Amino acid sequence: MGISVGVLGPVELRRDEVLVPLAGAPQRVLLARLALAGGRSVPVAELIEALWEGEPPDNAMGNLHSYVSRLRRCTGGEALRREPGGYRLDLPDGAVDAERAERLAATARGQESAAAAVTLGEALALWRGDPLSDVADRMAFAPEVARLGELRRHLREEWLDRLLASGAAAEALPEIEALAVAEPLRERAQSLLMRGLHATGRTPEALAVARTYRKRIADEHGIDPSPAMAELQRRILADDPGLRVPARSGPETPVRSGLERPVRSGLERPVRSGPKTAGLIGAPTRHSPAAAGAFSRDTGAAGSSTPRVAGEDAWRPGGEGAGVVAGMAGAAGDAAGGGSRRRVDRFFGRREEIAAVRAALAGGAVTTLVGPGGVGKTRIVREMLGGGELVVELAERSVPEDVAAAVAGALGMRAAPGGGVAALAERLGSMPAVLVLDNCEHLLDAVRALAGELVARCPGLRVLATSRHRLDVAGERVLRIGPLPADDQVALFCDRAALLRADFPDDSRTRELAAEICGLVDGLPLAVELAARRESVFGLAHLRDRLGAGLNVLEPARGGDRATAVSATVEWSYRLLDPASQRMLDRLAVCRGGFGLDALPYFQEDAEPLLAELVDASLVVADPPRYRLLETVRHVGLGHLGPDGERQAREAHARWMLATAAELVDGARRRDPRTYPAMRRELPNLQEALAWLGAGDDGARMAAMLAVVGSDSPDPGLTEQLARCAPERVETESDALRAVAAGTGEWLRGHLPEADRLLTAALDRLPRDHRLRWGALLIRISNGMFAGRPEPVRQDAERMATDTHAPDWARATGICCSALMDAYGGDPAAGTRWLERYAGALDTEHLDGFVPFTRGELSAGADPEGALAWYDRSIAASDRANLIYTGHVARVARAAVLIRLGRTSEAIGACREVLAAVRAANMTAQVWTMIRLSAELLAGLGDTQTAAALVAAADGDPMAPVVMGPDRDRMAGIRTAAATAPPCGGGVAGAAELASARLTAYAEEKRTKRAAPHEG
Incomplete structure (x- = not known):
């Protein structure tokens, strides 16, 4: 039975050359993911991620097994196999069309040109459309979609190259x-x-x-x-x-041989060679003096000057020297500020957007570029114009009748007499033409009526509009324009800033600060350019700080309009809303980082229609299921609220966040893997609400809930915010909850004595049945471990083991921490016996990775290879549950074993990666542990001076964890090997930078040696 899979187009399955229908998207996703693995096993976690993209249902495993079963019935036989930890699609060689295309490309490389052209034509014929077109929106397939798209372009170029070479x-x-x-x-x-x-x-x-x-x-x-x-x-x-x-002789072979589905550029009609392909924007075919703008002249090196008609075959935007409304618009386009007038400053990015506009215009009568003010819609249009389009600027027009009059004026008519639209349509006729209507949002009804009537009467007309709201014309294609990509934002800022300051620096620190500034203004080109103008006044760092406090620094000192001021662009759109939508927008301005539909009832009942209007008006950015206000919009909205309005909005926001925090705690108790992505998604809102709630009871409750959940997925900003919650005294339950929050923050920051003081005071005050008590106890256990206090850890672990309110994984973690204290004290056998005592409580690997981590630590001395396997299990289990903290702890331990096994190259790479990861998570205790491990590794490489400096830095910082057991002897040996080592300044950051730099140098040295040719 022959099975083949197609991914070069919609995903398809064939059995004995017969197309097998697939029931739905899950089957296509599974088939594509397995087929693209090249016969390798695909882990279950990757399949779940591909199917549900980070938000799997509660019964994800059961659903996956069901989908696999259905797919196995489609493939028949034993093609789809279950393997340890995953599934594999066992296909014969060349059964996937992408593999066949790559093999044909390899074959062509060894052929002479004529034969290679045929072979490459066969490869191109395998494409049935865009690769993976029916699952391309899945992030799991983004790399393959990009790779196969680039392969298609390369094959096409190589095919054409070989055709030229063969005559x-x-x-x-x-x-x-x-x-x-x-x-x-x-x-x-x-x-x-x-x-x-x-x-x-x-x-x-x-x-x-x-x-x-x-x-x-x-x-x-x-x-x-x-x-x-x-x-x-x-x-x-x-x-x-x-x-x-020389042209090849013999019977002519069609150039599309083997290419029944030619690669197209997004155009509907073919392009003919010869003199009638000069223009890229359609133009009339008649010759008349007024049609001069519709013709281009070939002025090559020989100085020929032969008139050529632009694009009779097809309307194709973006051509050089092409005309559009010739015969009647000719010179009028320039008079109206048409496409020939271009800004002389540099234009950045937007190639994909311009290509999308051209493709949309090629296939539809009306195309609207929609986006917030300042996003660059007008500039995109101006950059793609060829010079003969009919451009009508509506920004300064104020009444509906002005729309037809503006179009008439651009056509060279004194007015739009009689029937108005009918007169314009008669003047335009049936010839190919492009009408650009710029800034339509305040005249939507009039533009909608005019555009709809004109395209109905003029079959050759294409309308391109820019607006903050779609036109709602029948057949309209809407292209939403967003902020610039990050790299283009920085390039734009630096280019404009350098125009105003000759000594503007060009280095990595400048680009880093520029990126922060661009992020504060949403990457909107207008705001980026305004910020660049202020750089010469404030400098990069001060400009960033001022923008962080508000956008007033960008406002003009005198006047300003919606083309030159950020707030004015927002206010213009805001005034076009009805009052209910304005109120809704102002209330949503208190949200940071976006919101989901679940937030709306807290702000207003039946809010979905209002949200839809705000999205249509480009004031809310939609990326379902999330929505967000640009920072520029937020600042303006907050300014509208007033004290009472802001208080009411923030109370609603806080209620939403309190409910969210409670859901996160419940998810953490269940070790639901969706908990931590959800927390990271809402973290800006959670921090905003926590700051507003302050020291009240609700603020204390939220802080404690975020501490319990956030300890498994630490964020540096939240850590600092929690540490600032410390109460002066712990007398009430609210005081105790703030102490839990602050104690967690201090533990993560490495202030171990202060953390112990706060957590102990909280546990003494909280009722034994409090729903967050187990979380505080678990954090105190972890804090005691780093402080090197085995007996308090053992006592707390016994309390946790008998706490009926604690979840199973928390009890198992407490038990394991006590065993780890034995291992770190040099007696892993005692730790093993302790685990055996509580063996019945340790079946939690399906929830997190702490038990396998502990088993790895206990076996690391006697069986280091076995320990590595335990650490790998721990990392996999932690990653499945999205537990950053436990995963990083296991990676630290794994790096230590690699060092002691003498696997130096692996150890260098692991130390560099893990040191960067724990620094990014602000896990101070683990940062110091990695610095000590780096010192151990560097000492083994002969760099005893640096190693001793790192150990001395750790010895001198009270926040560094206590060294226990065999590690004491290792560190002592490094100290005595280089007693005269120069000090390492800068605290933990300075020591981490030094360690990272030395490890990077050794990694580069090893890479250079591997790359050097062998001498013989």
């Missing part, structure tokens, strides 16, 4: 032209076009391609083409015979 330039040229249009910034595509044009006797056009490409990448990226492109241009100018391959 088929004339046949290949139409496809090369389509590729060059689709990939205007891809150098190989432009090089292929140059070669194809030159080979078919169109040398002036080939040289024009080189000039256009050079200008394009210089304008957009400030770089020059590669030396290879310059060399190709030189060879064309010299008429190098090697570039003119």
Whole structure:
């Protein structure tokens, strides 16, 4: 029975060449994930992640088994196999179409050009559309979608290259032209076009391609083409015979041989080679003086000047020198501020957005760019215009009648007489044309009516609108424009700041601060540019701090309008809302980090319709199931509330967060793996509510709940906030809860005596049946471990073991901590006996990884290889439950065993990675442990001076954990080996930086040695 899987298009399964229908998305996701594993076993956790993307149902394992069963019935036989920890799809070689494409590509590399072109055509024919198109929205497939998309582009370029090399330039040229249009910034595509044009006797056009490409990448990226492109241009100018391959003789083979599904550039109609492909934006075919804007001239190196009609075949946006509304708009576009007027400052990014706009315009009559004010909608349109479009700016128009009048004026008409729209439609006629309506949000009804009527009457018309709200025209394609990607934000900021300050630095610290500044203004291009203007006044660090306190620093000193001030852009959109939506927006402004639909009832009943209006108005960003206000919108909304309104909004927000915190505690008790991602998702809101609630009873309750949950998934900001909750005295239950919170924060920060004091005071005050008491007891046990106090740990572990209110995993953790104190004191056998005493309470590996971690620690001295296996089990169990703390503790222990086994290369890599991870989580005790382990590793490498300095730094810091058992002898040996080592300043941060730098140097040294050629 032959099984094959297709991923180069929608996911499909075939059995004996017969298509097998798949019941639904879960089967396609499973099949694709297994097929792309290349015959390897895929862990259950990865399959669950692919199916539910971080939010699995309660019965995820049961559902997975059900889906696998159904898929096994589709595959038949034994193709889908159960393996330890996962599943594997056992397929014959070449049964996955992506593998076949890669093999054909490898075969082509060893063939001569004509045969290789046929082979590559066969590879391209395997694509049935975009790879994994019906599951491409899943994050699990993002790398494969990108890889297969790039493979497709590479194969297409290689196929066209081989066609040119085999003498088929004339046949290949139409496809090369389509590729060059689709990939205007891809150098190989432009090089292929140059070669194809030159080979078919169109040398002036080939040289024009080189000039256009050079200008394009210089304008957009400030770089020059590669030396290879310059060399190709030189060879064309010299008429190098090697570039003119004789046309092949014999029967003509269709250039699409083996490519029944040609790769398209997003256009519906084919592009013909020859003189009628000069323009990229459709234009009229008649010649008239008024149509001058619709023609381009070939002005190659030979100085020819032959008129050519722009794009009779298809409407294709973005072309150079092309016209659109010629015959009647010709010169009017310039008079109206049309597409030929371009800003001279550099433009950054937005290539995907521009490509999406072009594709949408090619296939639809009305396209609207929707996004918040300042996001750069107008600039995107201006960058993609070719010069002959009819551009109508509506920002300064104020009444509905102005819309038709503005279009009439751009067409060169004194007015829109008689029927208004009918007159405009008669003037436009049926010829291809593009009408750009910019800034439509305040005249939506009039724009909707005009655009709908014009596209109904003018079959060749395309309308491109920019607005903060969609037009709601029939057939409208809406493209939502978001902030710039992070790299482009920083590039834009630095470019604009450098214009105002000649000595603006260009280094990593500058880019780091610029990234923080851009994040504070949401990456909106307008706000980024305004912030860059203020850099020369305040400097980077002060500008960042001022923006953190509010956006007033960006406001103009005098006046300002919605094109030049951040708050004015928001206010403009805000005034277009009805009062109920305005109130809703203002209340939501207290949310930080977004919100879900579950939050809405706390702010207003029946709020979903209002939320929909806010999303439509681009004031709320929708990424279901999450929604968020940009920081610029939040600041303006908070300014509208007033003292009473803000108090009411924050009370509603606090009620929502208190309920959320209670749900998180319940999830933590169950070790629900969704708990910690949910906490990280809502962390900004939780911290905001905690700060507002302050020292009251609700604030104390929230702080304690966040401490119990957050101890397993520490966040540096929350840790510091919890540490500030310490009460002056512990007299009431609220005092005790604040002491639990502060004690947890101090434990995470490494202030062990203070943590013990606070936690002990809290436990003395809290009732024995309090729902958070077990959490405080568990944290005190952990604190006692790092303080090296075995007897208090043992006593607390016994209390925990008999606490009926504590969850099973917490009792097991307490028992294990007591056993670990024996192991760290040098008597692992006693720890093993202690575990045997409580063996019935330790079946918790399905909940977390602390029991296997403990077994690894107990066996590390006698059986280090076995200990590594235990640590791996611990890390896997912790990762399944999203437990950062336990996972990092197991990684620390694993690094220690690698050092003592002498597996130096692995140990260096592990120490570097784990040190960075525990620093990022602000786990101070583990940071010091990793610094000591790094010292042990460096001493073994002969770097005794650095090792001794690191040990001395740990000895001198009271926050470093106590060294016990055999570790005392190891550290003592390092100290005496280099008693004169220079001190290491900077506390834990300085010691960590030193350790990391030395480990990185040794890793680089080993890499260089491996890469060096062997001498023989």
